[in-house]
Amino acid sequence: MAEPILRAADLRKSFGGLAAANGVSFAVERAEFRAIIGPNGAGKSTLFNLLTGFLRPDAGRVILEGRDVTATPPHRLFRQGVSRTFQITSIFTNLSVMENVQIALLSHRARLYRLLRPAAPQLREEARALLELVGLRAGPGLAASALSHGDRKKLELAVSLANQPRVLFLDEPTAGMAANERLEAIRLVRRIADERELTVVFTEHDMQVVFAVADRISVLHQGSIIAEGRPEEVRRSADVQRVYLGGVI
Amino acid sequence: MNARLLLAGAVAVALLATPLFAGPFWVFVAIEVVVFALYAASFNLLFGFGGMLPFGHAAFFGLGAYSLAVLVKKAAWHALLALAVAPVVCALAAALVAFFCVRLTGIYLGMLSFSFQMLLYTVVYKWYSLTGGDDGLSGVRLEGALGTANGLYYLSLVLVAAMLGFLWLLVGSPFGKALQAAKSNPQKSAAIGVHVALHRAIAFAIAGALAGLAGALFALANQSVFPGWLNWTASAVPIVMTVLGGMHSFVGPVIGAAVYVVLQTVLTGYTEYWALILGVLVIAIVMLMPEGIVGWFARGRRG
Numbered sequence: 001m002a003e004p005i006l007r008a009a010d011l012r013k014s015f016g017g018l019a020a021a022n023g024v025s026f027a028v029e030r031a032e033f034r035a036i037i038g039p040n041g042a043g044k045s046t047l048f049n050l051l052t053g054f055l056r057p058d059a060g061r062v063i064l065e066g067r068d069v070t071a072t073p074p075h076r077l078f079r080q081g082v083s084r085t086f087q088i089t090s091i092f093t094n095l096s097v098m099e100n101v102q103i104a105l106l107s108h109r110a111r112l113y114r115l116l117r118p119a120a121p122q123l124r125e126e127a128r129a130l131l132e133l134v135g136l137r138a139g140p141g142l143a144a145s146a147l148s149h150g151d152r153k154k155l156e157l158a159v160s161l162a163n164q165p166r167v168l169f170l171d172e173p174t175a176g177m178a179a180n181e182r183l184e185a186i187r188l189v190r191r192i193a194d195e196r197e198l199t200v201v202f203t204e205h206d207m208q209v210v211f212a213v214a215d216r217i218s219v220l221h222q223g224s225i226i227a228e229g230r231p232e233e234v235r236r237s238a239d240v241q242r243v244y245l246g247g248v249i
Numbered sequence: 250m251n252a253r254l255l256l257a258g259a260v261a262v263a264l265l266a267t268p269l270f271a272g273p274f275w276v277f278v279a280i281e282v283v284v285f286a287l288y289a290a291s292f293n294l295l296f297g298f299g300g301m302l303p304f305g306h307a308a309f310f311g312l313g314a315y316s317l318a319v320l321v322k323k324a325a326w327h328a329l330l331a332l333a334v335a336p337v338v339c340a341l342a343a344a345l346v347a348f349f350c351v352r353l354t355g356i357y358l359g360m361l362s363f364s365f366q367m368l369l370y371t372v373v374y375k376w377y378s379l380t381g382g383d384d385g386l387s388g389v390r391l392e393g394a395l396g397t398a399n400g401l402y403y404l405s406l407v408l409v410a411a412m413l414g415f416l417w418l419l420v421g422s423p424f425g426k427a428l429q430a431a432k433s434n435p436q437k438s439a440a441i442g443v444h445v446a447l448h449r450a451i452a453f454a455i456a457g458a459l460a461g462l463a464g465a466l467f468a469l470a471n472q473s474v475f476p477g478w479l480n481w482t483a484s485a486v487p488i489v490m491t492v493l494g495g496m497h498s499f500v501g502p503v504i505g506a507a508v509y510v511v512l513q514t515v516l517t518g519y520t521e522y523w524a525l526i527l528g529v530l531v532i533a534i535v536m537l538m539p540e541g542i543v544g545w546f547a548r549g550r551r552g
Contacts, residue, residue, distance in 0.1 A: 052440070078442035090437035092430045103430050106423040107442035113451075116415075119423045159441060 003066055005030045005199050006167055011050050011060035020046035021057065022223030028167075031197045033190060035210045038220035039243060044203045045087060047220065048171050051201070052084045053077045064167065078107065083165035087172045087203075089152045091144045091159065098140035100155055101127035104162030130158040133192060149176050153185065161192070168193070170202035174209055182209050189213075211235070219243065264406060268399040276398045280405050280470045282510045284463045285490065287409045289502035290416055291459035292487035297496035298420050299452050300432030303350070304359040304484050305366030306460055309339045311479035313461025314468035315373060318386040323379065328391035328469060335465040336458040343457020347450035363484065370479040380476070387473035396469075405466045412459055417499060419455070428452055460487075489531055495541025504542055 004027035013021040020043045028034050038044055049055040051062055053074040062070045069077060074084075092100050105123040106112055131140060136154040138147055147155060153173065160168060173189060174182035186204075190213045193200045204210050210217060210231070217234045219227040227237045234240055267279050288310055295301045313335045320331035346365045350358050373380045380386065394400045419425050431438040431445045438445050468474045477483065486509070487502070494505025512530070516523035538545035 054436070054439075073444075074439040075442045075444045078440065084440050086437065086440075090434050090440075092433040092437070094429055094433045095426065099426060103423070103426050104441040107427070111423045112427045112443060112448070113424060115422050115424045116418045117423075118418070118421045119426045120421065122423070159437075163442065 002030065004028055005032075005065055006051070006201070007061075007063040008047075008051065009061040009063065011047070011062070012058045013046055013050055013055060014058060019223045021050060021060075024050075024060070024220070024223070024225055026218055026225055026228060028199055028201060030199055031193070032199055033193060033213060033215045034199075034201045035214035035217045036201065036203045036220055037205075037207070037210055037217060042220040043223040044220055045171065046223075048084070048169055048203065052082065052169055078163050079110075081163065081166040082169070083160040083163055083167075084169035085153075085156045085160050085171055085173060087175060089149070089156055089176070091147075091152055091155050093143075093145035095144055096140065097131070097136070097138055097142050097144050097147065097155060098124065098127055100144050101130050101158050101162060104159045105130075108163040130161055131155075133161070134158045135188065150181060150185075153177070157189065164196075165198065167199045167201065170200060172203055172205065174204065174206060179206075182206050183212060186213050268402055273398045276402050277470065278510065278514050280398075280402050281467070281514075282507045283402075283405045283409045284466045284470065285486070285506040285510055286503040287412055287466075288460050288463035289487045289490040289494070289506040290413055290499075291456040291463065293491050293496055293502040294416060294420070294428075294452055294456045294459075296488075296491060297498075297501070298425065298432065299428050299449060301351075301449065301453075302355070302359045302488075303362035303453075304488075305346075305362035305364070306456070306487050307479060307483035308346070308362070308366035308369050309343055309457040309460035310464035310467070310487075311366075311373070311474075311476075311483065312342055312369060313339045313464030314474045314478055315380060315386075315464075316461070317465040317468050318389045318474040319379060321389050322386050328389070328396070332391075332462075332465050332469070336462040339461025339464075340454045340458035344450060344454040346457070347453035351446045351449040351453065363481070366479060366484060367481060370476060370481070373479055374476045383476055385473055385475035389468050389472050389474065391469050401466075401470055405470070408462065408466065412462065413503070416459070420499060424448070424451070489527075491541075493531060493534055493541060495543035495545075497540060498543040498547070501541050501543040508542065 006028040008024055008026050011021045011024040024047055036044055036047065046055065050057050053072050056071060061068055064080065064082065069080065095103065102119060102123055105126050106119060128140065134154045134157045136151055136158060138151050144155060170189065174185050177185060186209045189200065192198065214231055216229060217231055218225050219234060219240050221243045226239045226243065227234055268276050271279065292306045295303055316335040316338045317331040320326040320334060321328050346362060350361050353361060374382060390396055391401065395404050427438065427443045427448055431443055431448055435445050490505035490509045491502040493508055494503065495501030512527060513523060516526050534541065540548065
């Protein structure tokens with residue numbers, strides 16, 4: 001089997017006495033669509049922050065395409081083909097829709113230290129193509145703060161695709177959306193990922209969404225992965241049933 | 250757009266013609282307006298565009314003034330050479346301060362930059378042999394035609410116009426947009442490859458250099474420097490100017506500086522309690538025009 005594109009080895013992180021990551025190990029194959037699920041407080045956000053350089057683990061390693069990226073800060077991971085979105089939709093509300101995408105594209109092209117040439121005319125076509133890709137129809141000149149919640153999610157997705165990532169982390173990509181929008185939103189991501197052979201790791205609360213698109217699912221509980229497998233395997237797992245108290249699954 | 254160009258042209262003509270109709274006193278006031286416009290604009294690069302509130306920005310204004318004065322008086326440098334070097338000194342000092350400041354946010358960044366200013370104030374106040382202590386340094390002159398009131402006015406006008414042009418390009422450049430992105434959401438900025446701390450440090454150094462140039466020009470205009478320029482009250486000046494004019498607009502601090510300087514000059518003629526009137530005015534503006542003078546006019550035009 002080929003080397004997995006992403007591997008976490010025994011990641012540990014404690015806050016005070018609480019072990020938010022208590023020895024997490026898992027591997028993600030290239031072009032896989034992987035869901036990480038678990039009840040609130042299971043450690044999903046901590047794990048995401050460990051994998052994307054926003055937190056430094058107390059112990060353990062993160063291996064990306066065979067390279068150790070454990071201590072690599074987020075801004076450098078972006079250059080190595082890693083991108084992420086946040087649970088709380090994160091866009092630049094003081095910039096326009098177009099500028100949001102442009103700034104990420106400029107960063108990817110290492111143009112952020114150009115002090116005198118206006119940014120406005122640069123990489124507009126590329127930015128427009130990304131906005132089209134995610135289906136954001138709001139005017140590119142519009143202030144990002146004027147967007148609806150759903151459009152903000154689309155904009156953040158467009159921004160996160162600007163570095164042509166090989167691994168994309170999505171922290172609750174459908175949070176805050178109406179039930180009928182969620183499937184549509186995640187299928188859009190899946191389609192883009194398939195077209196670009198993009199590896200996606202995402203967390204999600206809506207089990208319908210998870211089981212509709214995920215190739216594999218990792219179940220996180222109290223800082224450890226307690227089950228992992230294809231959707232039908234996870235659905236049958238007794239451990240998972242117990243954690244979710246026979247709820248939605 | 251045409252109305253804007255027309256307005257800009259009219260302002261440029263008025264500024265160029267000022268010495269033709271104004272006496273020496275008002276030419277000095279005009280120098281002060283121009284110099285403080287740069288000072289306030291440099292502050293707003295950090296505040297309005299960078300989302301940082303350094304309470305100690307006067308450190309770089311004062312350091313620029315004292316660098317020039319010391320180089321001219323103690324090292325017998327030509328004033329123009331000292332004028333060129335003073336901003337470099339300030340950029341280096343600002344980079345040093347930034348090294349400690351930029352990882353902090355909010356009140357912590359503000360207080361740390363403020364403590365650097367007080368440190369500098371103490372050094373200047375106590376180091377009598379170099380800085381003249383509480384007397385300051387006088388006789389800081391630029392010889393020749395440029396050193397006359399009109400000469401200094403045109404020198405300041407040209408340098409400040411060039412530096413404001415530079416700042417204008419800067420805030421519209423990829424660097425400036427990334428700085429604004431980091432203001433809005435530092436975490437997301439990092440996630441799209443912005444080295445937030447380094448970006449802010451560079452902005453700090455640029456703002457420090459420009460404040461230093463303003464201070465050095467002000468020293469030449471006054472032909473002296475005083476430790477009061479470094480005292481804690483001095484740091485309120487660019488903040489008040491920026492709030493007065495509007496922090497969300499490029500020209501806001503420039504307008505704010507002009508209004509502040511002219512008001513102060515006029516009010517001082519009537520009462521020694523000018524600061525009281527200015528204070529009431531600032532309160533009124535914050536309450537009635539939270540976006541400052543420029544923001545208020547922009548809103549009026551939109552209806």
